[in-house]
Amino acid sequence: MSVIRVSVVGAAGYSGAEAVRLLSRHPRVVLTGLFGSAGGRRAAFGSLHPDLAGLDGPEVVPYVEAALLEGAPDVAILATPNEVSAEVTPGLLAAGVRVIDVSGAFRLREASLYPAWYGFEHPAPALLGEAVYGLTEWCGAELEGARLVANPGCYPTSVLLAMKPLVLLLAPHQPLLVTSASGVSGAGKKADVAYSFCELAGSYKAYAAGSHRHEPEMRQELGLADEAAFSFVPHLLPVVRGILSTIHVSFDAPVSDAAVADRFARVYEGRPFVRVLPAGHLPELRDVVGTPRAHIGWKLLPGCRRAIVVSAIDNLLKGAASQAVQNLNRVFGLPETEGLL
Numbered sequence: 001m002s003v004i005r006v007s008v009v010g011a012a013g014y015s016g017a018e019a020v021r022l023l024s025r026h027p028r029v030v031l032t033g034l035f036g037s038a039g040g041r042r043a044a045f046g047s048l049h050p051d052l053a054g055l056d057g058p059e060v061v062p063y064v065e066a067a068l069l070e071g072a073p074d075v076a077i078l079a080t081p082n083e084v085s086a087e088v089t090p091g092l093l094a095a096g097v098r099v100i101d102v103s104g105a106f107r108l109r110e111a112s113l114y115p116a117w118y119g120f121e122h123p124a125p126a127l128l129g130e131a132v133y134g135l136t137e138w139c140g141a142e143l144e145g146a147r148l149v150a151n152p153g154c155y156p157t158s159v160l161l162a163m164k165p166l167v168l169l170l171a172p173h174q175p176l177l178v179t180s181a182s183g184v185s186g187a188g189k190k191a192d193v194a195y196s197f198c199e200l201a202g203s204y205k206a207y208a209a210g211s212h213r214h215e216p217e218m219r220q221e222l223g224l225a226d227e228a229a230f231s232f233v234p235h236l237l238p239v240v241r242g243i244l245s246t247i248h249v250s251f252d253a254p255v256s257d258a259a260v261a262d263r264f265a266r267v268y269e270g271r272p273f274v275r276v277l278p279a280g281h282l283p284e285l286r287d288v289v290g291t292p293r294a295h296i297g298w299k300l301l302p303g304c305r306r307a308i309v310v311s312a313i314d315n316l317l318k319g320a321a322s323q324a325v326q327n328l329n330r331v332f333g334l335p336e337t338e339g340l341l
């Protein structure tokens, strides 16, 4: 049985560490290198994951392209800041290493959006057309053998999984309103007083309303024009992990629970990582945190022309690392569930 050689860059960060944990138990994967920032310290695999004590893995060392290539990986998972992924990807691809990027560096197809939403000129715009947007349940044959996969953002994963099946039912001129709440690990490991315990515990706040970089990604993947009335307001929830998105939708004509259930079943029947709840049951974070699953529920409002749709995921798993492993499995022709169930 052939193995897949995988290196992880950003291995000590929150989503990178989750990827390492999943991959270290994956029956078809060998970890060939774990990397952190150039200024970072070397760290033993076991200090990253005391829960995996006894499993061997490479040390986490500062990232240098030549050091990664020495391990001869088939694929690199990049769990790095956006600019870092954008910079290192072209070299890795040129060296024959496939890339699954957990950052936003290759999610937007329009290079001109990067300065406004991400704050940098894209250094490799030609690759934006090649990157496969890896919302796994919505990918077809383009994922098999892909050289570059752009793993979706955490908020977009929760919203798109819930919204894409319903797009054809939506009233085109009515607003689509999304309120999402994320645990604090969504901001990564960086030390910043705004994310400290005393600033967040016991509180709940909206941030980046109308300016969050996941907004153009959701517009792109839902096929919404710039002028479409879509509003996305992220909130910071004082828990470690999990995202819950509450979406207010309007339909073109009255719909039944059966029609909504049918839309979801057409896409997600037999897909183990998306669980659609019975009509009227809304998901909650505790049922998905620590799992690779999304849970989706809806409630029709009186008159059946409007509904509340709620979607919950673990931001570090279905929103990042486990979706990256689903994508890795598909790229290499393995069952999507390998190493994840």
Ligand SMILES: NC(=O)c1ccc[n+]([C@@H]2O[C@H](COP(=O)([O-])OP(=O)(O)OC[C@H]3O[C@@H](n4cnc5c(N)ncnc54)[C@H](OP(=O)(O)O)[C@@H]3O)[C@@H](O)[C@H]2O)c1
Pocket (backbone or CB within 6 Å): 009, 010, 011, 012, 013, 014, 015, 016, 035, 036, 037, 038, 039, 040, 041, 063, 078, 079, 080, 081, 082, 084, 102, 103, 104, 152, 153, 154, 185, 186, 187, 188, 189, 190, 315, 316, 319, 320
């Ligand atoms: N957190 C989430 O819920 C989530 C979900 C989906 C996607 N994402 C995206 O995934 C990426 C990682 O997010 P995160 O939350 O896991 O961040 P994080 O906890 O801050 O970790 C970032 C990692 O990147 C490494 N790094 C920074 N600069 C580097 C460089 N120049 N070369 C090599 N490694 C470098 C850091 O190394 P050191 O350990 O040495 O500092 C760290 O391990 C981001 O692009 C983020 O937007 C995050």
